[in-house]
Structures are given as C-alpha cells and as structure tokens.
Amino acid sequence: MKQLDDAADFIIVGSGAGGATAARVLSAAGCSVVVLEEGPALSPDQRSRALLPAMDEAVRDMATIATSGRTPIPLLMGRCVGGSTAVNSGIIWRMPEDVQEDLRVHHGLDELLEPHALERCFEAIEADLGVAEVRDEIMGGNAQLLRDGSQALGLSGQPIRRNARGCKGSARCLQGCPTGARQSMDVSYLPVAVSHGARIHALTRAKRVLFEGGRAVGVSAEQLDASTKKPIAKLTLRARRGVILAAGAIFTPVLLLRSGLSGRVGHGFQAHPGSAVVGRFERPVGMGYGATQAYEVPLRARGYKLESLALPPELLAARLPGAGAQWQSYLSRLDQFAQFCAVHRAQARGRVRLGTFGGLDVRYELTPADVERVKESVALLTRIMFAAGAVEVYPGVAGVPERLTDPAQAELLLGPNVRRDAFHMLASHHFGTAAAGGDPRHSVVSPRLETHAVRGLYVMDASALPTNLGVNPQHSIMAIVRRAAEQLANAERPARSAA
C-alpha cells in the first residue's frame, strides 16, 4: 500500500464545527494546518436531491449507528467535508446563560467561558456566517402551521436564527444545500482556512494519535477510495505543535481510546434525543418549500424545544402509517402533511467505548423522567397539530392508535402503558465524552482543551462540553473552539518547533 506523509504545526482530525473553526483561527494566525476528514468533499452542485445517495455520501453509515441500550436510538452524524454542519439545518443558538454558569461554577471553565471573550466569539461567528432569523418569505407552510398551532395554545415561539445567506427555501438541508446558502463549514470557514494555506485531506480516516516523550506528535491515518471506502494509502501526519481532535463526541473518544488514553474518556455521553409528530391537512401544506427548520417554541423549563422540521419525502413516506392502499393514498398527496419535532435535553448519561473487534459501543438509556418528558412533548405536539387545523395526526407511538382524529386523544399518549419502547427517536446532538474541566479526576481535557494526560493533544468539539445544552450546539462548539484556538495560537511555540 502506498505510503504518504505530510506535516504541519497542527494536525486537525475532523472538519465540522470544531475542526473548521480551529483551522480557520490557527491558519489565520500564521500556523500551518492540515485537516483530515473521513468523508468526501462535496460541492453544492454535487449534493443529491434523492435522500438515499445524499445520505450515503454525506451521513456517517446512513445514521445506522445506534445506541446499544434496550431501545436503540440512531445517531445522526455528518461524514463529509464540513461534518455535521453540512447536513444540519443551520440553527444557531448561543450557549444559554444557565449552562455557562454551571460550567463556570461546577467545571472550572471560568477562563474558557469568560463572559466578554465568549460574547466576542459569538458576535464574530454570527457576523462571519450571516446569522439571521428566517425571513417570512421562506418560512414555508410547515413552519407557519407550528406558529399558528402554538399561538392558538398560548405558547410563545419565534422564527429560528440560522446561518444561511440568501436561503432560497429548498427544504433540502439534510441532503445538502443545493444553493450554497447555508454557511456550513465547507462553504465558509474551510475556504478561509485554505486561503491561509491550510490543506484538507478528504477521504482520510485517522487511525490513532502518535506520541513521543509524553507529547502528541502526529496522526497515523489511511486514505480511502472514493467509491469503495476501502483504504488505498497509509498516511503519517507529523504535528510540530499539536494534534487537535474534532471528530465529534462519538469518534473523538474512540480515537483517544484507540490511542491508549483512558480515565474519563468516553464517560458522560449526553444527547438531545428527538421525537416527531406528523399531521395531515385538507389543504396543501407544502413541506417541500421553505427553510427546513424555520420556527421553534423553546420550552426550556420543561426540558425540551419544539421545532418545525420539513422531512425529505422519503422519510415522510416511511413515517406515514400502514402499507398498501391506505399508504398509497397518502403518498399521492405528500403536499398535505406537516411535521413538528421535540428535541429533549435528556438527563440520561451514557458511555462511548470500544466494542468487540475494535468496534463502537454507545451505552445510553433514557431515564424514567426523560421518558415522561418525551410523552409530554409528543402529546403537546399532537395538540398543536390539531390546533393548527390537522384532520388526522400520526404520533408514531406503538400502543396508541396510528391515526388520531380528535385533540382529546392526545391524552392517550400520557398513559402508563406508553413506555419508552413505544417511541421512535433520533439523536443528532452529542456531548461530553472528553469533558473539559479543571479537575483531572473528573475531566479529560483542561480548560484550554488540552488533554490532562498528554501534552500537545487537544479536543475541540462537543466532546469537551461537559453537559448537554438544551439548544442546538453548533454555535457553542464554534465559540469555545474559537476561544481555545486563539489561546493556542497566541501561546509560545515550543522550542523544538523552531528546529
């Protein structure tokens, strides 16, 4: 097999929110940077409208990696240049004040989350990515129904703030923005990093971190064939100043564990599991137009947030009940459906570890309190859907009628016989598997995001966030990474790097 080498001040593993932000900051500061990304580089015109090829190209294992508890939850992660920012809806939320306070007080992250510095990072990122509320003209029928239904029930909502410049309302965020409007990392921060000299190795899978004298000095990796995804070359990437892991809260701990680190690595996994409700209306809704996610109802005190979520037609079809004639009648009028979802700040904590034969094991079970909140949120979504004018609602909950036709039936979802395994869920936000903190006994990385165990090895993604946030995490990840990368760029270079 062919052997290739490369070297830079910093080797960054992962090109999503964390890795791309680190690459941008460090390259702009004059550091040489190499970014490794396991997935391909896909330009906007290469993103497929059909979901199957789109997911095959850009979503890790087509979201078939799942938690390994009694009722598995699939985990959605991007695997392409831009990472999950290239398959998400571009929702931008600053880290909530209560989370900031908790991380400062209980995790020793005062310096990382210094309020003025954090504010400056948030503002800079929002300016860079053109963050703004969804405009009325691309709100789309699906989001308008969530707005109308929630207002009818006296709930306070708002248009979602997104990182999209000139969004045309393609409703294709998951498949990949076809107009390049969404400012995912592949069209925003990575091009800036490249203009400063950063090099991106796409289709390159990191295998382990290399160490010398208690310091991270590089990464061994393999280049993959674009079609077969089989290795075609080995790479050794030397890092003169440091190795930055930004492969996400599932695969960063995997890399750390495969590289021989232990302790708290992989512990404390948290997520935002989501559940959804579909409704049918007698008039066209037009889910196929508008920002994929455009309206939200934050219910932080209850532990969840409601959002409009326009599904690709493939997922919408699979979500509709039955098979045969009834299903076909639904499929002939896919413009009449709406979908709302609830994203939960679950209390559950799990663990990422290496499974049998070097595989992956994500242990995670919702707590009874989490399950009660899921039931409550699905019942609320059902009521909102009826309040918006739905003639039928499909909660997708086993043991409850597939089709609800009366708002009073929402009560059925709260019954004691509705258990955790009655729900289909998906988790797209993952946290905490290499937590930052001042105390090495309870954390993996320091407040400067350098591992306690090994010098020159950094974790710059959601793994470092010790808790889940209750809001979409991209902005918080980018802000803490920007802050830590600035500190890193300003740090004195080790004497040997001058050699």
Add this chain to the structure above:
Amino acid sequence: MTRWEQAWASDVLKAFTLDGAPGLNVAPGEVDYLGAFSRMRRGSTALAAFGLRIALWMVILAPLWLLGRIGTFSALAVRERTELLAHLLSHRSFVVRELALLLKLTAAMALLGTASVRARTQYDDTRAPVLLTHDARVHLKTVSELTRNSQPPERAAS
C-alpha cells in the same frame, strides 16, 4: 446476499404498494427496489446491514411464525403480503416493528428516489429551486483531490 435473498428483497419491498390501488401507483419495472436495498446495506454499519438481512428473513418466514401457515411470504397472494407487512409494522414487539420499519424505509427510499414516482406525490413545490443558483458557489480543493496520484504538497516541495 444469495440470489434467493435478492429475489425476496424485491418481493418484500414491492409489497408495500398494491397494483391498481387508489392513490400512488407504480408501473412494473419503474422502481429499482433491489438497487435501493443493496445501497442501504452497503452504506450501513455491519450490524445494520445484518439487521436488514434479518428483517428480510423475518418477513419471508412470517407466514410460518406469525400466521401458522406452511410457506413463505413469496407464496402469499399479493394482497396478503401487504396485509402481513402492515401487521408487522404495528407488532407488539419493538424489534419486529423496527425491522419492518427498516424495510419500509428502504421501500420509501426506492420509491421516492425514482424521479417519475416522486413527481406524482406532489411533494415538490415549484417555488423551491432545483438547480444551483447561488453566485458564491464554492468548490473546495482538497489534498486528496489534488494529489491522489502524486505526493502531498509539503513532501513534494521538500
């Protein structure tokens, strides 16, 4: 997958829709079900790919374990196949429901991934752009792309 399993995959995925039923209809040969099934398996984790195969066997043998009838799914009348799938989708066992749903998702991927079928669902809104229109399109050059058959820049330069 064996040739038997390939034939079963087509039989099962086709059975989610009934010929001549009101609503969306699919012409013979219009949808590549087996292609979708194969791509789903290829793109999934080994465990999920195994799960798809198990799902297939579960459905094929369902007449035996669910209905107590000797014979496979493929031996059932077309309408019975569809009814059986609907039954599995609402089965009391979480595992059975999830495996049946995995097959339904694959069928939906095949159906809606076919442009002519998708056009008949009325999902797409004419206001949504289909083609790239943004002026600021970005084509990000990557090292793999630039040097697939040569050396990365730093080594080449040294």
